[in-house]
Amino acid sequence: MGRRRNRHVQNQNNSKSWGKKPEWIEDKNCEQYEVFYKEQNVVPEGEWDKFLESMRSPLPVVFRVTSGSSHAEQLHKFMRNSLSKLTNVEVDGQKLEAPFQLPWYPGGMAWQINANRSTIRKSDELKKLHNLLISETEGGSMSRQEAVSMIPPLLLEIQPHHKVLDMCAAPGSKTAQVLEALHKDGEKIPEGFIIANDLNNKRCYLMMHQVKRLQSASVAVVNHNAIALPPFYLDPPDVKHRTEMKFDRILCDVPCSGDGTLRKNLDIWKKWNVASAFNLHSTQFRILKRGLELVTVGGRLVYSTCSLNPVENEAVIAEMIKTAQGTVRLLDTAPTLPGLKTVPGLHKWKVMSKESEFYSSYDDVPENIRILPHHQNTGGFFVALLEKTADVPWQKKRKAPESSNHEVVEKKLKESEDDSKQSEIIDKTDEDDKNIEAINDDSKTDEKDESKKGVHKNKVVTHKFQGYKEDPFLFFEKDDEAWPQIKSFFGMPDDFDYTTLLCRSDAEKKRNIYLASGSLKRFVVNNEDRIKFINLGIKIFGRISSNSQQQGFGCDYRLYQEGMATIFPFIKNRRISFSRLDMITILSQENPYISKFSDVAHEKLKETSMGPVVLIYEPQPGEDGCPLVLCGWRGKTSCRTYVPKLERGHYLRIFGEELGDGKGPAPEDICVESSPQPQEETKQEAV
Numbered sequence: 001m002g003r004r005r006n007r008h009v010q011n012q013n014n015s016k017s018w019g020k021k022p023e024w025i026e027d028k029n030c031e032q033y034e035v036f037y038k039e040q041n042v043v044p045e046g047e048w049d050k051f052l053e054s055m056r057s058p059l060p061v062v063f064r065v066t067s068g069s070s071h072a073e074q075l076h077k078f079m080r081n082s083l084s085k086l087t088n089v090e091v092d093g094q095k096l097e098a099p100f101q102l103p104w105y106p107g108g109m110a111w112q113i114n115a116n117r118s119t120i121r122k123s124d125e126l127k128k129l130h131n132l133l134i135s136e137t138e139g140g141s142m143s144r145q146e147a148v149s150m151i152p153p154l155l156l157e158i159q160p161h162h163k164v165l166d167m168c169a170a171p172g173s174k175t176a177q178v179l180e181a182l183h184k185d186g187e188k189i190p191e192g193f194i195i196a197n198d199l200n201n202k203r204c205y206l207m208m209h210q211v212k213r214l215q216s217a218s219v220a221v222v223n224h225n226a227i228a229l230p231p232f233y234l235d236p237p238d239v240k241h242r243t244e245m246k247f248d249r250i251l252c253d254v255p256c257s258g259d260g261t262l263r264k265n266l267d268i269w270k271k272w273n274v275a276s277a278f279n280l281h282s283t284q285f286r287i288l289k290r291g292l293e294l295v296t297v298g299g300r301l302v303y304s305t306c307s308l309n310p311v312e313n314e315a316v317i318a319e320m321i322k323t324a325q326g327t328v329r330l331l332d333t334a335p336t337l338p339g340l341k342t343v344p345g346l347h348k349w350k351v352m353s354k355e356s357e358f359y360s361s362y363d364d365v366p367e368n369i370r371i372l373p374h375h376q377n378t379g380g381f382f383v384a385l386l387e388k389t390a391d392v393p394w395q396k397k398r399k400a401p402e403s404s405n406h407e408v409v410e411k412k413l414k415e416s417e418d419d420s421k422q423s424e425i426i427d428k429t430d431e432d433d434k435n436i437e438a439i440n441d442d443s444k445t446d447e448k449d450e451s452k453k454g455v456h457k458n459k460v461v462t463h464k465f466q467g468y469k470e471d472p473f474l475f476f477e478k479d480d481e482a483w484p485q486i487k488s489f490f491g492m493p494d495d496f497d498y499t500t501l502l503c504r505s506d507a508e509k510k511r512n513i514y515l516a517s518g519s520l521k522r523f524v525v526n527n528e529d530r531i532k533f534i535n536l537g538i539k540i541f542g543r544i545s546s547n548s549q550q551q552g553f554g555c556d557y558r559l560y561q562e563g564m565a566t567i568f569p570f571i572k573n574r575r576i577s578f579s580r581l582d583m584i585t586i587l588s589q590e591n592p593y594i595s596k597f598s599d600v601a602h603e604k605l606k607e608t609s610m611g612p613v614v615l616i617y618e619p620q621p622g623e624d625g626c627p628l629v630l631c632g633w634r635g636k637t638s639c640r641t642y643v644p645k646l647e648r649g650h651y652l653r654i655f656g657e658e659l660g661d662g663k664g665p666a667p668e669d670i671c672v673e674s675s676p677q678p679q680e681e682t683k684q685e686a687v
């Protein structure tokens, strides 16, 4: 969200001052800011002091349980129970307010703890909760997110069939929320999908990490200038009347000055000036304009900023409403989020010069909403919900480029590259630079392997995009040689569309195999020549070793936990029913002997050959819990699960157990047998 502090620079400063915060970080004063906002009347009369006091205090901790998974309700129950015990926490002799559910968040799935990090560190109970949040967030079952940032996706009222575009998506917190909404029908792969775009190549990789946590086949990360996003198609270029694809929902969370985030981005106190909003206004307007072209008639678009400046908010919306000449209307947001405290957008504002002189400006602005920090202990935010009622007047009836007409595509790409450069200068977002660099290092393409790039079987796709070159997305062909073996070993149905499986290397033996939803595949193959795709699909199968058959494993591929929820309904073989206790055993021990499991599971494991297995738990009558499916490995004498440690902790938690009580299994229970790991991933394969 908005402009972030450059942690790298901050850390350098810190180290110089031996751990002390630099003086400017503590100095929460900005005279120009006060003059400007007092004059704008953004704060209701008599509330200025409270507003400023709130802006100067640290943000509370807010988190939500990831919806859409079978165990979300169970985890929510666990959280309710844990948080209800935190009613009497005292820090430095002061009783803390008990954690509470955000009244406007659907299902009460979001919580706020009115304590900042340093307070949390002082309380053992809160520290424990904090560690739990970190582990659940990393595993994708919870998300730490600022309360106000949760608002835009909720206003879009996403349905599983919606095609959604997130124009300025990195680092991806709102994308993650949209994904959850697309998956609200549970196991079924949604018909809709989300395209998460960002101009900043590095931030796209940061977003990839965020999105990966949610294990979905319905999201693609793309890297383009939102102002110049090309027209998209779902038909191949050789179709005669190729119609442009429009999105049902669009998130337009534009780059902004971020002065609503003063509570966490303390450097803004020092850097704030009137000019930054002016510089951003035109970019914000142009992104919104392109968004309104790309949304379907009857579709919705949310425009939001984490700035309180009317130049970035009401002025953009007012200008757009005028330009759209009745083809776009603003919708009332109140019915969607009852309980959220807002103030109406401004109808009048003043433009301030660098010398702090004011010029009045007035526009007939319909309803927008502003969220002020002191009303419910949040950051400051602006949001407008728009509906497109007819084609916007400036929208040229675009003629689809003919398949042979590469010049049109090249010209469009050139235009967008030029625009990207221009916009890069404006956008100075440099959040988590170190983090991003680390992620990028992992994802850099092997430049020596250049000859492989852009080859799609016989078709050569020439990308002229900026940033790191990505490996191609190679979908399985109809006669793919890897499929018959996988199909028969796992008992996959004849009608499973295996052409939605893909890999990232055209080396003869496929290593990792990913899955994209059918509709997303259609989007990708018909638009990969016009936009840079960074990431797509979830990892389903991994190649074990070249001689797995000789070793008696029966199949060259094993399963991945991250793809289990999606692929499990299609796997009919190699299923082992586990009891609750079996699940606890396999989650808390490394390689338990098969004799350690219940009789039913033991018998079934005995008659199952070595290799990948699917471990299934269904709660029995009277048992409190939710269904669980894990990917496992049947070894010679033992059985193990390939579930990362953080996720094990999560599953044990929903069974009411804790990981690592310090005792561990008795030595005689530990089997030292090793199970095969998939072949080393190449860096470029690690999507």
Ligand SMILES: C[S@@+](CC[C@H](N)C(=O)[O-])C[C@H]1O[C@@H](n2cnc3c(N)ncnc32)[C@H](O)[C@@H]1O
Binding pocket: 001, 002, 149, 167, 168, 169, 170, 171, 172, 173, 174, 175, 197, 198, 199, 200, 203, 224, 225, 226, 227, 253, 254, 255, 256, 283, 287, 423, 427, 429
């Ligand atoms: C406010 S942040 C988005 C936060 C994001 N929606 C979220 O919830 O995590 C704005 C983003 O816009 C991106 N950006 C800036 N100019 C852009 C442009 N012209 N096209 C696309 N993205 C742009 C920045 O890189 C930044 O990641």
